[in-house]
Amino acid sequence: MTVPDDDAGPSRPTPIPRRTPLNRERVLRAAVVFADRSGIEALSMRSLAQQLGVVPMALYKHVANKEELLDGMVEVVVGAIDPPTRGAHWKAAVRQRILAARQSLAHHCWACQVIQSRTHASPVVLEYMDSLMGIFLAGGVSAELTHHAMHALGTRMWGFTQEVFPTPEPPADPEARSAMFAQAAAQYPHIVEIATIASRDDGSPAGGGCDEQFEFEFALDVLLNGVERLHRLGWTRPGPGSRSPSG
Known part of the structure; x- marks a missing residue:
């Protein structure tokens, strides 16, 4: 027979795990x-x-509401963008920063849509934009040229671009695809000529279909190379009736 242990006292209830508080x-x-x-x-x-x-x-x-929630989600994504390498040339640093933004947004396919829908910039977003401008200015690029460079970059500063018009997928059936291209070639020969470059298996970066990463970096390099050229020329904004920026 087991003798109860009077010294043990009443049994204690199992503690309920505390819920992690919201913040x-x-x-x-x-x-x-x-x-x-x-x-x-x-x-x-x-x-x-x-x-x-x-x-x-x-x-x-x-x-406060869903709009503030979406603003905060953009803050989280933008806040995760890697900073540029210290001491890098301004063009390389801007390029690295933007490609880091592209990599960050690639993990969140909804982010591009939400960023474009925002009606105001949060402090985190402003800090990112400020850092890009700071890289230009620290490299000796004038404030005026930096202003125009930021406009030229547009949404590309966040690592994405928008197509002017959506491009429908061609039919999977070879005969239907051939008929579609034949009809389009008769009406829009130059569009078809350019579009079919991507399907050529010639070993070029565009071979086998458009490479979105290559296209993005190509456009980014064209812009940054242009800004660098104007910077070296000591470019300033022309007055009315003056020559174009490339002049």
Whole structure:
């Protein structure tokens, strides 16, 4: 017979694990993970609250509404962009910074759409833009030329560009594809000539289909090389009736 141990006292209840408290950073990072997994269209305050295991009202203590949530998600993505290498030439440093932005956004396919939808820039976004301008200025590029270079870069500073018109995929059936190109060639011969370059198997970077990374870096280099040339020429903005910037 087992004698109860009177000294042991009453048994204590098993402690309930404490839930990690919410804060703004946790909410934003959870939203980024949600958008990465389910798409930005599926993101709502309610769906995010379900992922975090809280009621929707708990989120409003940290973000006022969905627009502020989206602003914060952009902050998280932009804040993760690697800084440029110290001491690099200004052109190489700008190039590296923009390609780092492209790499960061590549992990978040929704980010381009959200960045373009923002109506104001948050401090993190402004800091990124300020850093790019600072690289130009530190390299001796004038404030005036830097101003125009930032305009020329446009969305490319974030690592993405927009096509002017969407290009539909050609039919998979060889006969239908051939008929489509034949008809298009009769109407738009130059477009077809350029478009079919990408399908030539000649070992060029465009062979076998457009390489988006190559096209992005090509355009970026064209812009930066142009800015460097104008900088070396001591370019200033021409007045009315003056020659073009390339003159």
